[in-house]
Amino acid sequence: DAKTTQPTSMDCAEGRAANLPCNHSTISGNEYVYWYRQIHSQGPQYIIHGLKNNETNEMASLIITEDRKSSTLILPHATLRDTAVYYCIVRVRGGADGLTFGKGTHLIIQP
C-alpha cells in the first residue's frame, strides 16, 4: 500500500468542523483512500472511503483533490466523543488484505 503522511495531532473546538488532512502523493490509480479512527481503549472504526469523487456519509465527508495526491476528512460538527486517533490508509481497490496503519492524527476536541 502507498504511504500516507498525516499531522501528529490537531485540536478543534467542540461544535466546529474538524478538517483532517492526509497526503498520499504516491497513490496509484487503483487505490482507494480509507479513513478509520480509534477512540481510546477501543478497536479501530471504519469511517469512510473514496476513489476520486467527494464522499459523504452519516459520520463524515471526504474531499479528495483532483490529482488524488491528498485528501481531507471533515467532521462537520465535532463533539467531545470525536476525540480519537484518525488513520488515513490507501489500499488497492477491492483489496481483501489487511490494513497498514500509520501513526495517524490524534484529534482532540476542546470543550
Add this chain to the structure above:
Amino acid sequence: DAGVIQSPRHEVTEMGQEVTLRCKPISGHDYLFWYRQTMMRGLELLIYFNNNVPIDDSGMPEDRFSAKMPNASFSTLKIQPSEPRDSAVYFCASSPYRAQRHEQYFGPGTRLTVT
C-alpha cells in the same frame, strides 16, 4: 448484531506460559484478521483468513505465534511460550467481501500482559 467478540478482554500471565486469545467474527463475514497494537510499533497485521483458510501470515512475529480458524465462527491466536515483549493489545477484525467496500469491523481487543 453483536459485532466482533473477543475473549478474554484482559489476560495477565507469566513468562513461559501458553496464552490463547479467542475471536468470534460477525456472522456471514468472509475474512478474519488478527492485529497487534503496541506503543512502539502501532497497529500491525499478524495474519488473515479467507473462508477459514490462512492467506497471509507474514506478520506473525515468530514460531511461538500460531493462529487457527476451525470454522467460520471462531478463531484463536496462540502464543507458546509467551514472553514479556508479547505484551500488547490484540485485535480481531472481520470483513465481508463486497467488491468495492470491504471495510473491516474490529473487536474490542484483548489486553495481554506477560510478566
